[in-house]
Amino acid sequence: MRLGLVIDMDTCVGCHACAVACKQWNTSGTTGALTDYRPYGEDPSGVWFNRIRHYEVGDYPNNKTVNIPMSCMHCQHADCVNVCPTGASYKRPEDGIVLVDQDKCMGCNYCAWACPYGARELDREDGVMKKCTLCVDRIYDEQLPPEERQPACVITCPAHARFFGDFDDQDSEVSRLVRERGGVKQMPELGYKPVNTYLPPRITRPIPTDDVRANKLVTSVKDWVNKMVAR
C-alpha cells in the first residue's frame, strides 16, 4: 500500500478548514499536543501539520489565485528518515506512512532540514519533532463508521478538494484522479518521490466580462435594490 492524499488546486478555496480540522484532531491524538506559543498574545504561533499558502499564478489579466495546502507528502524516498540519527523517524513498510517516534526523538532538527516541503515542525515545549501522521490513529479505527476512516483534513474539506487513498491501487479514486486530471508532484527534480499529488487547475475558457455591466433597466433596478438592502 502507498497511502497519501490528492489535493485539487482547482477547487481548493483556501479556507484553512483542513488545517484547523487537522489541528483539532491531532492535538488530542497519539502524537500529542500541537503546542501553541503565545496563543492569546500579539503574535500567536505554534505547531501545525498542515499549512495553506496562497499564490498568484500567471500575469494579469490571465492570472489566477491558487491555494496550496501542504502537509507531509509521505515520500517514497524520504530523506528525513534516512538522515535521522536516532531512528525516531521511520517509514512504515506496510502503508508508506512516515512517522516520528517521540520517545526516541532528540530534537536535533536534522529531519526538518532534509525535508523540502516544510512538513516537519519542532515542538519547542516537548522538544521533539512533529509531523502529519495521515491520521494513522483514525484511518484504521474500526470503531469509526467506514466513511469516517479518513484523515480529518479530507473529511472536513468543504470544497471536496482533498482525497485520500492507496496510490498502489490503480482503481482507487486517488489513482483515477491523478490519471484523469494529470496530477503533478512538487519539486520532482529533488528525487524524493512524494506520494501526495496535486491536481492542476482545469483549463477553462475565459468568461468575457466587458459586456456584463451594460446599462439595462434590469441591472439598474438590481443595483438599486442591492444598495437599499446593504443599508
Added chain:
Amino acid sequence: MHPAFSVILFTVISGAGYGLFILLAAFHLAGIGPAMSHGELLAHGLVSLGMITLGLMLSTGHLANKKNAWRSFMRFKTSWLSREAVFAVLFYPFAGIYGLGVLLQGSAIGPLPAMAGAIAAVLAVITLFSTGMIYGCLKTIRQWNTALTPANYIMLGIATGTTLFAAIAAVFGNATTLHAGVAIVALLAAALLKGIYYFWISRVNGPTINTATTFNRATVRLLDTGHTAGTFLTDEFGYDPRKDTIDNIKMGVFLLGFIAPVLVFGSILSGAPAGIAWLAAVSSLVGIGMERWLFFAEAKHVVRLYHGAQTCTDSLAEPSRVGPEVAADARRGDAPRAELGDTPGGSGS
C-alpha cells in the same frame, strides 16, 4: 539557515582539535620535523583531546531533547549525523592507547600505540568528513550540496590545527621553519578551497518557485503565507542577513582566518619570535568561527520557495525579481490562459 551558536562552536573547536591531532600524529609517527619532548607530545595530545571533547559536549547544546542524545548512534547505516557521532566516539579508544603509550614510553613508543595513533588520525579525518557530509548530503540546501562542503571541513580543521601545532611547539621552544611552512601551506590550501566554495555558491541553481508550486509555465508570486506570526519554518529557514553584513563577515573570514595567520607565520620565517604563532592560532580560530557563521547564514533552504523566494538563492527580504517586465507582459495581455496548468489535458469531470 538560522546559525545555531552551539553548532558553530562545536564544529570550529573540535575541528581544530582533530586537525591538531592529525598534525601531531603525522609529525610524531612519521618522524617529520624535530624530535618532540615528552612534555610537548603530551601538551599537543591534551589540548587536542580537550578541544574535541569540549566541542562534542557543546554540540548537544542545540538539541531540544538532550536526554535522547545517546540514541544518535543508532542509525549508522543511513545518517551522516549518526556516523559522525560513532566515528567521534570510536576515535577515543585509539587516541587513548596512543596517549597511554606516550605517557608511559615517551617519544619512542612501541608499535601498538603507534598503530593506534595512526588509526586515530585516520578516524579524525573521517570524523571531519562526516561532519561535512551532514551538510553536504542535503539536497534541500543547494549551497551545501557539494563535495566542497566536506573538503572545506577537513581542510579548515587541518589549517586551524597547524596554527595550534606551531603555537604549542613554540611554548616548548621546538618550533621550526617546518612548523611555519606547513601552517602557511595548509592555510593557503584552505583559503583556496573556501574561495572556490564562495565562487560556486554565488552561481548555484536548483529548484524555483515554479517547480515548488508545480506551475512551470507561468509566473508565480506569493500572495499570503497563511500565518500572521513566525513559524518554526520561518524561524529556522527564514534567516536573511543583509548583503553588506555578509560581505563584511566574508572579509573577516579571509583577513582573520587566512591572511593574518599567513602573515604571522611569514614573519616567523623571516626571523620574528616563534611565540607569536599564538596570534595566528587565535586569529584563525576567530576567522573560522566567522566562516562557520557565514556557512549557515548563506545557506538557503528550498522551503523558502513556498514563502516567496523565487529561486533557491533569493533573499526573502529582497523585492521579488518579478518586477517591471511582468507589468509589461500584463499590459500586453497575450499570455494564454492555458499556461496556468503544468500538464496538458487537464479536462477532469
